[in-house]
Amino acid sequence: MNNENQTLIFEITKPGRIGYNLEPLDVPNFDLEELIPSNLVRQEAAELPEVSELDIMRHYTALSRRNHGVDSGFYPLGSCTMKYNPKINETVARFSGFANIHPLQDESTVQGAMELLYDLQTSLQEITGMDEVTLQPAAGAHGEWTALMMIRAFHEANGEGHRNKVIVPDSAHGTNPASATVAGFETITIKSGEDGLVDLEDLRRVVGPDTAALMLTNPNTLGLFEENIIEMANIVHGVGGKVYYDGANLNAVMSKARPGDMGFDCVHLNLHKTFTGPHGGGGPGSGPVGVKADLIPFLPKPVLVKKEDGTYHFDYNRPQSIGRVKPYYGNFGINVRAYTYIRTMGPDGLKAVTEYAVLNANYMMRRLEEHYDLPYNRHCKHEFVLSGRRQKKLGVRTLDIAKRLLDFGYHPPTVYFPLNVEEGIMIEPTETESKETLDAFCDAMIQIAQETIDNSALVQEAPHTTVVNRLDETRAARTPVLRYKKQEQVTVS
Amino acid sequence: MSTPKELLYSKEHEWVKMEDGKATIGITDFAQSELGDIVFVELPEVGDEISKDQPFGSVESVKTVSELYAPISGKVVAINEELLDNPEYVNESPYGTAWMVTIEVTNDAEVEELMDADAYSALIEQ
Numbered sequence: 109m110n111n112e113n114q115t116l117i118f119e120i121t122k123p124g125r126i127g128y129n130l131e132p133l134d135v136p137n138f139d140l141e142e143l144i145p146s147n148l149v150r151q152e153a154a155e156l157p158e159v160s161e162l163d164i165m166r167h168y169t170a171l172s173r174r175n176h177g178v179d180s181g182f183y184p185l186g187s188c189t190m191k192y193n194p195k196i197n198e199t200v201a202r203f204s205g206f207a208n209i210h211p212l213q214d215e216s217t218v219q220g221a222m223e224l225l226y227d228l229q230t231s232l233q234e235i236t237g238m239d240e241v242t243l244q245p246a247a248g249a250h251g252e253w254t255a256l257m258m259i260r261a262f263h264e265a266n267g268e269g270h271r272n273k274v275i276v277p278d279s280a281h282g283t284n285p286a287s288a289t290v291a292g293f294e295t296i297t298i299k300s301g302e303d304g305l306v307d308l309e310d311l312r313r314v315v316g317p318d319t320a321a322l323m324l325t326n327p328n329t330l331g332l333f334e335e336n337i338i339e340m341a342n343i344v345h346g347v348g349g350k351v352y353y354d355g356a357n358l359n360a361v362m363s364k365a366r367p368g369d370m371g372f373d374c375v376h377l378n379l380h381k382t383f384t385g386p387h388g389g390g391g392p393g394s395g396p397v398g399v400k401a402d403l404i405p406f407l408p409k410p411v412l413v414k415k416e417d418g419t420y421h422f423d424y425n426r427p428q429s430i431g432r433v434k435p436y437y438g439n440f441g442i443n444v445r446a447y448t449y450i451r452t453m454g455p456d457g458l459k460a461v462t463e464y465a466v467l468n469a470n471y472m473m474r475r476l477e478e479h480y481d482l483p484y485n486r487h488c489k490h491e492f493v494l495s496g497r498r499q500k501k502l503g504v505r506t507l508d509i510a511k512r513l514l515d516f517g518y519h520p521p522t523v524y525f526p527l528n529v530e531e532g533i534m535i536e537p538t539e540t541e542s543k544e545t546l547d548a549f550c551d552a553m554i555q556i557a558q559e560t561i562d563n564s565a566l567v568q569e570a571p572h573t574t575v576v577n578r579l580d581e582t583r584a585a586r587t588p589v590l591r592y593k594k595q596e597q598v599t600v601s
Numbered sequence: 602m603s604t605p606k607e608l609l610y611s612k613e614h615e616w617v618k619m620e621d622g623k624a625t626i627g628i629t630d631f632a633q634s635e636l637g638d639i640v641f642v643e644l645p646e647v648g649d650e651i652s653k654d655q656p657f658g659s660v661e662s663v664k665t666v667s668e669l670y671a672p673i674s675g676k677v678v679a680i681n682e683e684l685l686d687n688p689e690y691v692n693e694s695p696y697g698t699a700w701m702v703t704i705e706v707t708n709d710a711e712v713e714e715l716m717d718a719d720a721y722s723a724l725i726e727q
Contacts, residue, residue: 282666507664524664524665525665527665527667581638581663582638582640582663585638585640585641585661585663586640586688586689
């Protein structure tokens with residue numbers, strides 16, 4: 109292990125060393141204490157690192173080489189849709205007319221940008237089968253929460269503010285119950301049946317006059333299409349509840365089936381997943397929410413509208429709105445990328461995305477099913493979930509398999525999720541990978557399965573080729589070191 | 602895998618120790634070994650009502666967050682405050698220092714439905 113590369117920029121500092129010469133001050137010096145109370149004015153110089161330009165370059169270049177992104181290798185992280193982000197998106201997002209405008213400019217000076225956003229909304233309405241879309245929410249969970257707040261406002265407006273239960277299947281993303289809780293609802297979990305789909309009887313059992321909504325991903329987190337979706341929507345609508353579509357898995361049905369036609373009342377999309385916004389580094393994301401007509405009055409304001417004279421306008425006159433959910437109007441740069449993607453792909457292209465995403469997942473599932481258990485063995489959509497329980501009997505856990513994949517240069521799939529699969533391994537290849545890449549990854553998985561039989565220690569002690577081996581995740585969680593302190597000697601084991 | 606004879610067990614891998622109409626609840630040795638190192642424990646508050654099969658708290662390991670499902674219904678009369686600061690007790694001593702809550706049992710029939718050590722051992726060997 110090369111420890112030199114692990115030092116922090118603060119630890120290579122040498123007093124007096126500089127990497128940049130500031131221009132001489134060309135404005136009069138100003139005493140900050142005239143403006144700010146003296147107890148709030150810093151008295152000592154900030155301890156910024158003192159390094160040369162070359163020191164900086166080597167430091168950050170070394171760190172960047174430890175990244176793994178979709179540009180450097182296969183990234184089959186289940187339910188995250190780590191597809192390739194076309195570089196034309198970046199070119200368009202950097203157009204001066206998009207990159208150098210300010211959200212507080214007068215509307216008349218940014219009509220082009222507003223037109224792009226409006227057209228994006230219209231495209232997303234068409235793709236989802238919804239009546240109106242807001243681009244405000246900044247990410248998926250934000251979109252979930254926004255939609256739930258609208259559902260709450262809808263029920264309250266109808267004198268049914270007592271509806272406080274949100275139903276979530278046990279295979280849902282953890283964000284669903286979390287969003288429901290933050291929106292002030294109580295979550296009811298329903299179990300999946302033997303076939304991995306929502307158990308209709310269990311759904312019928314829990315719905316009632318207190319049902320606010322059902323939150324559902326379709327296909328679900330096992331990558332299986334909820335084929336009873338129309339009946340499920342009818343059950344929930346029958347008791348006066350709303351049905352919410354978590355768009356995390358839209359890549360499996362885009363341009364083939366529309367949530368609006370399946371009975372969903374509202375939907376969020378992850379533009380940073382399905383529509384090639386970059387993600388995996390924490391954002392920024394974009395989580396637009398689409399709604400059917402009866403939820404439109406509750407959309408967060410402002411609502412971007414097209415006026416009769418053809419100009420675009422932010423409409424604040426929405427008395428029933430849940431209010432603003434984000435400063436300005438969403439993460440504009442990400443929305444430009446999503447718009448670019450939709451326009452470069454076109455309707456036929458988006459259909460092909462879905463077909464290849466599903467084909468790739470099924471191809472891998474069939475290549476791997478001999479070597480790993482496949483608890484829900486049926487035609488999958490864009491992802492599938494293996495179980496490492498056969499390997500567990502040989503003393504090799506799914507975590508070990510994930511670590512061993514690092515030796516082959518792959519980002520491991522999602523593991524131990526969904527919770528209804530023992531030792532789960534959740535693989536989502538996306539449409540952008542070639543057959544050669546899918547085969548190479550399957551070969552690695554098959555080799556690892558063989559290693560668990562022939563030489564389990566090799567897998568149990570993996571990874572062997574990475575800069576660091578197993579990290580102490582327990583210590584990191586129990587006693588995290590979250591910031592650098594100058595005097596503190598932090599030892600890295 | 603340790604499964605003490607004097608305790609009762611639920612399908613969701615909780616153990617129950619009955620004493621004078623009160624039940625003390627924790628998670629089993631099998632559960633902690635499946636979860637891995639526990640890094641966070643969330644418990645209800647004294648006075649809360651917990652209901653059979655409904656979540657009453659959660660445990661977080663480096664792998665996953667799992668809900669704690671009440672094996673029986675009752676009113677919480679004590680929680681293990683020390684466990685909140687020392688989640689590693691769940692791994693070190695699941696039947697001892699890692700007890701989670703004590704409740705006043707409200708439905709004796711639910712206690713009758715719990716498994717004994719032999720039945721629970723058979724369940725986890727499946």
